[in-house]
Amino acid sequence: MVRRNEQRRAALVDAAIEVLAAHGARGLTFRAVDNQAAVPAGTASNYFSSRDDLFTQAGARVYERLQPDEATIARHQSARRDRETYVELMRELVDRVSSFRTGYLALLELRLEATRRPELRRILTERVRADVDANVAYHEASGLPGDAMAVKLLILTLNWLIVEQLTLPDVFSEGEREQLVTAAVERIVAAQ
Known part of the structure; x- marks a missing residue:
């Protein structure tokens, strides 16, 4: 061997x-x-x-490399528990994920390939479901405003914003992206 x-x-x-x-x-x-x-x-x-x-x-x-580092987690845990902090956390998330451009593009390729490979689909489904559950649990324990549905809606919304940023970066300017993150948090969390 x-x-x-x-x-x-x-x-x-x-x-x-x-x-x-x-x-x-x-x-x-x-x-x-x-x-x-x-x-x-x-x-x-x-x-x-x-x-x-x-x-x-x-x-x-890819998922391993997308995880925030210990310093980021510690900073999040000591931050205020209000909507402004939530907006900042989501901006950081979009920036962190977008900065690993090849990883996210590879992940998109893997998701497409999962439509043809049942084992890959099973593994990615388990991983994404675990990430959603972990994000919801973290959110609920954090004391940030909003509920589990708000977390799931933000995941869906921000994922597509990241896709736009990585594949068609000129659709939205940097300022527009920041406004979109702010509006998504404010509208989704306020609706709860």
Whole structure:
């Protein structure tokens, strides 16, 4: 059995994310990952049992890299519990997710691919559902205004704003994006 180096595995998965973002799901091959990671041909096939395995691990890695760091979490936990803070948290979220452009584009590719791969769909569904539940639980424990429905509506709204920003960045200016985040929080949370 081939000894697996976890740092190399992570580098290969990160390379897979880059390939997905640049070339789409059809471009995700072991050879393309090897080239992107600048490793010898055949390396990726030693770490992943199949393309499905590569898709699955790339999806998990995107979510791992999208998580806020400890300093951000600590700052959020010590912030005021009002609508202004909520707006700022959502702006930070949009900025953090948007700054990992290739990761989010890879995630979009994975979601499209999940329509054709039942196992990938199952894994992504579990992951997204767990993220929604974690966001709702965090929100409920935080004391921020709004309820679980507001959290879910903001997830849906801000996800599409991020898609616009990453795929058609000239549709909305930076100022308009900030206004949209503010309006989404104010209108969705106020409706609760």
